[in-house]
Amino acid sequence: MSPLPSPGSPSLPFNTLIVGGGPCSCAVIVKAARLGVLSDLLSGKVGPFVATAEAEATEGEDEKKGPDEGGGSRPGLGGVCVVDPCRLKEFGRGKLGDYVISSNTNADAFVTVVTKEKSDGHPSEGALGTVLSPLLAVGTGQDLLAVGEKIAPLVKIGDWLSDIGAVVRMTLEGSKKSKLCLGCKVVSAHQRRDQARGCLVWDVRIRCERVYGRGEDLPKAVGEEMVLCAKNLVMATGGKQKLPTGVFEGKKVNSKVMLSDYVLTTAGALDLKSRLDVARSKKGGACKVAIIGGSHSAFSVAWVCLNHLKVDSSVSASGSDSAADQEVRRVKYPWGPGGVVMLHRSPVKVFYNTLKDAKAAGYAVPEGAANKLGQVNVFTGLRGDAKALHKRIKEGKESRVKMYRVAENAGGQAVRERAVSEADVVVWCAGYGTNEVEDDGAT
Numbered sequence: 001m002s003p004l005p006s007p008g009s010p011s012l013p014f015n016t017l018i019v020g021g022g023p024c025s026c027a028v029i030v031k032a033a034r035l036g037v038l039s040d041l042l043s044g045k046v047g048p049f050v051a052t053a054e055a056e057a058t059e060g061e062d063e064k065k066g067p068d069e070g071g072g073s074r075p076g077l078g079g080v081c082v083v084d085p086c087r088l089k090e091f092g093r094g095k096l097g098d099y100v101i102s103s104n105t106n107a108d109a110f111v112t113v114v115t116k117e118k119s120d121g122h123p124s125e126g127a128l129g130t131v132l133s134p135l136l137a138v139g140t141g142q143d144l145l146a147v148g149e150k151i152a153p154l155v156k157i158g159d160w161l162s163d164i165g166a167v168v169r170m171t172l173e174g175s176k177k178s179k180l181c182l183g184c185k186v187v188s189a190h191q192r193r194d195q196a197r198g199c200l201v202w203d204v205r206i207r208c209e210r211v212y213g214r215g216e217d218l219p220k221a222v223g224e225e226m227v228l229c230a231k232n233l234v235m236a237t238g239g240k241q242k243l244p245t246g247v248f249e250g251k252k253v254n255s256k257v258m259l260s261d262y263v264l265t266t267a268g269a270l271d272l273k274s275r276l277d278v279a280r281s282k283k284g285g286a287c288k289v290a291i292i293g294g295s296h297s298a299f300s301v302a303w304v305c306l307n308h309l310k311v312d313s314s315v316s317a318s319g320s321d322s323a324a325d326q327e328v329r330r331v332k333y334p335w336g337p338g339g340v341v342m343l344h345r346s347p348v349k350v351f352y353n354t355l356k357d358a359k360a361a362g363y364a365v366p367e368g369a370a371n372k373l374g375q376v377n378v379f380t381g382l383r384g385d386a387k388a389l390h391k392r393i394k395e396g397k398e399s400r401v402k403m404y405r406v407a408e409n410a411g412g413q414a415v416r417e418r419a420v421s422e423a424d425v426v427v428w429c430a431g432y433g434t435n436e437v438e439d440d441g442a443t
């Protein structure tokens, strides 16, 4: 692995620095391996670079070196550096594996996109004979392939993503010119002109959040900072949900608002349940939740309310108190009719694989919603458990959930205010944005 430069070092060690170590970050390495350009990427040979007089002068010397030592690479450039504050076992998984719901995409697609041979592609690509080969047989991938075109729990998809992360980690750690920098967060990134090289470069400041425990040249203490320099910067920091200001007025309302991104995790679902339990015991009866939004996240939160939250029934299955019996005694949350209220502004979008399916379901396909293949709402439509729940609500088979479409006018506002004030918990299910680097003046 290449050494990291000291702060302010004039060296240009990395061709590419990737901010974030989730699935999108690993996809860069996976795709390069599949296309057969991984060793070029790791040695700094590929990637846009403005040739300079200095570069041309040393090109001949560089050719004499071996692969991954600068042979054929741009002079002075290393390969790839990936930075993420996560722990070792979390690398590659990103946020996806934290959610308690099932996927809205086919389980096998997560595997085939990495492992399938595409010899007829332009260019052709595949995993056989590459660093990805070990993934062809791992259990997590085989399990998802067995599920096929159905959905699977995101926790299981997270396990597969972790296995991909392990392969990417070993690949980076096995490369002399590349680096995996875990436990560190990128806190700023500034582009400047490097006069000596006659090109633009990025100064990327990283801060240690937890000690990773390996690598002589990594920050050694929490809070320690270091500046890395790279020619190219890839942002793979995922999305972040934020509550827009001014949506909910008053301290009382604000204290009962939760973000869906949190509610959909194990910790968030437990938090939601304990808030509901408190409300239930105060009221001595059924409680209410208001879900704001009508997309995948909103229906996923409704699904969690109905299926994931459990309470102990008073009836003991066998009189014993083993863990298994306790689990048997756990029943679905006791919602009353309309206990889960959903408020949405736009019509709910549902995915259908064909126009015929949409018609059969009585879905009026909006103009522009179908693609050339006749698939409806491919990227934005509800799928999986969310779609099934929406169907049950529309068919009147799910009395615990009430959906209201609220207009952007005074009437709509009144409905929303009433639903929010009557609710014990409000879950905000919109407003994802880019997870930006929290810079004090990023450029």
Ligand SMILES: Cc1cc2nc3c(=O)[nH]c(=O)nc-3n(C[C@H](O)[C@H](O)[C@H](O)COP(=O)(O)OP(=O)(O)OC[C@H]3O[C@@H](n4cnc5c(N)ncnc54)[C@H](O)[C@@H]3O)c2cc1C
Residues within 6 Å of the ligand: 019, 020, 021, 022, 023, 024, 025, 083, 084, 085, 086, 093, 094, 095, 096, 099, 102, 103, 104, 105, 184, 185, 186, 187, 236, 237, 238, 239, 261, 264, 297, 300, 435, 436, 437, 438
């Ligand atoms: C509820 C929900 C369900 C979903 N279900 C599906 C599904 O079924 N199928 C599907 O294909 N997609 C699904 N998605 C979308 C999927 O989660 C994202 O497309 C995917 O996680 C994006 O990967 P990523 O690597 O860009 O981001 P993330 O998974 O968010 O990873 C970002 C990484 O960047 C790191 N990071 C952030 N800031 C910094 C920084 N300053 N410095 C260094 N590192 C940083 C984080 O620690 C993290 O490891 C779902 C999304 C949500 C919210």
